[in-house]
Amino acid sequence: MVLEGTYRVEVYEDTDFSATWTDVAVPFMAWCYDQDSLEECEEIDGLYFATYSTWVVTSPQTRTYVTGTGTETITIPVGEYGIRP
């Protein structure tokens, strides 16, 4: 079973909303904010907050992804992946 965890983090005028981040345990995925700009973020007392979701793996997940020469199959253990560094 897989679920999503939702996080809310403070962002700033210079935050790059197009940037993504990765998780070494899941080499075929990347994560990003749910919002595309500061204007889309929640504002509380002059502070801005963006949200993002992680991948919560509650039973091991096996995936096969392509490489430059073939495919690689990995099993992703139980855990939460995609937490922003």
Added chain:
Amino acid sequence: MAEISGVPTADIDNVDGFFTTQGGGGVSPDSLLTGAGTMVAFAPSIRFYPSINYEFNKRCYSSHSFTKLSASADYQVVWGIKSDGTLWVCAVENGYFSGANPVVDQDGEWHQYGTDMDWTDISSGRQCFGAIKGGAYYFLGRNNAYQEGNGSNATRINWTLANNSLTWAQCALGETHTVLRTSTGEVYTCGQNFSYATAQGTTSGYTTVLTREDNSLTSVTWVGAGNADSTAVIGGEIYFTGQNSGPHAGFQSTSQSDVNGFTAVSAAITDVVSTHHQSRYSLIAVTTNGSIRFAGSANSRCRPDNINSNQLSATNQLSILTGAGTGWTSFFGTASDSSGNVYAGVGIKSGSMHIGGGISQIQGLTNNAITNGYWSSLTNSGTPSAGSIGETLMVVSWS
């Protein structure tokens, strides 16, 4: 020996973006096409960007014939594959998507891309294209959702080899995701995981590298991709994943919940050859005897039988449109805007080209003979061979 970019001119097709042949075909835009050739109708403006002034109907008739066509949803660009496996492009100026436009001449003429003769499939996303060439997967355009599937999200303004580690047979690009079928019938996906469109068991983030969908389907004969949903066909049966807003997946249910992973929609329906994601709210399937199955919301002339009744119930999703008749041998897809709300389509029925939907494009293709957008046949003495539609252009071809 003469060289361009370090490549001998004798091998010029290895220079990215170099176009060796061009020609509009010489057919007057003032006379309807009869026999072999292609017509492109560019809408007068992009729906949500009306300040851009496009030249209506520019060079819409040519003597070039194609077996596959793929019109961009947003761009005023269409790519075509001829029966000899060569790749061609026709585009008009499109200044809005600066930086993500493919590097092609924007003069409304058809231009050959390189000289390779092993292009076999092509599909368009909203602002990008995918193609199969010699069993490899190539990508072009905006890649912001990792639709290229090789770990990068860099825009590609020329066709770029994305993957050749497996032998690919078909590509289907959705709004922000990609579905690929291998020659041995497995399905790999990449792009935005929104609503489980990529069938990776999550709605978070992106699948950046082509990854086999999480149910490890086999013997898949067709894949389709839509706004945030995907389909696969196995043994004539539809498997669906993703957003089911219609509901339009075809389950015997009125649930509109997202579908987590490719799931067989109905064991009673085993006659499907191909699927076509018409919008966020509807799905079309062509059957083995050339009937049209339809599920979802039916507004705006999306049904080829010109009836606007929804098929949303637990019993009539994917029911055959009897009024559309049989004999549909090809359906070249449909188009919607980014909200999923605009419908139109192109198909071949009993040797005749049929178009319906986008009014301005249909007016262009018929020299204003059809002004209501209803599904109609286009008279031509040639043999219908291909068609496609984007949000602001429609293209049809005869051989």
